[in-house]
Amino acid sequence: MAAAVYTAVIFVATLLGAFVGLGGGVVIKPVLDAIGLDPVDTVSFLSSVAVFSMSVSSTARHIVKKTPFETRIILLLSAGSAAGGLIGDLLFRALLEHFNEGLVKGVQSLLLGCLLAAVLVYLNGRFRRFFVRNWAGIIAVGLGLGAVSSFLGVGGGPINVAVLVLFFGFSMKDSAVYSVAVIFFAQLAKLITIYASNRFEPYDLKILIFIIPAAVIGGLIGARLNRLCDEKRIRRVFTVCVGAVTLLNFYNAAAALIF
DSSP, rough: OOHHHHHHHHHHHHHHHHHHOOHHHHHHHHHHHHHHHSSSHHHHHHHHHHHHHHHHHHHHHHHHOOOOOOOHHHHHHHHHHHHHHHHHHHHHHHHHHOOHHEEEEEHHHHHHHHHHHHHHHHTTTTOOOOOOOOOHHHHHHHHHHHHHHHHHHTTTTTHHHHHHHHOOOOOHHHHHHHHHHHHHHHHHHHHHHHHTTTTOSOHHHHGGGHHHHHHHHHHHHHHHHHHOOOOHHHHHHHHHHHHHHHHHHHHHHHHHHHH
């Protein structure tokens, strides 16, 4: 039962992640938190594995199809996001050690809900954009995105997209491509940290047999849709999905912190 539910959620989430830059985990984490089949640590781990698998397949497709991107920005963002991924995972572990699981889950949901609401306001308004091109600025942006992505266990897709639009002046369509690269390195760093510290034991790894193929297939289909659809359609799907997930995060935060 759990495997079927997780597989369905992860397939849809990673398809949307590669399609419009949601990252997948932004859908996976709150939905699995709301279903409540596993503790917050397990949900965070499964979400990280799923969005990492999605990022591998969708990035590979973009490379094969020769999707245009600036290699220098990709490499510097990736270096920053890998370091940020380590920082975010350390912060998540520290909170779990000092506070109860419900509080950590509530804080994650509240923070993600607030960030997603800010993303919607920014991307649907008229705000100034910057065009950062110096190496230190690019690495700093990647560091911040990687830390948020790893701490929340969500990939950070829509947050990535908004930040990339803000700081680099990309379109949403192009930002989705760069976002996947940031997700790949941030989640890779987190998973390496888990492996190096022998923290796989508490998890039922058999479920990965189902969720990794679902994430890979979802990523491939989403990357194809990204190439086929125009900016207007991508923006519309992105806005609807982020709005729904924002409301779900605020519900999860209220359930964990109030009820």
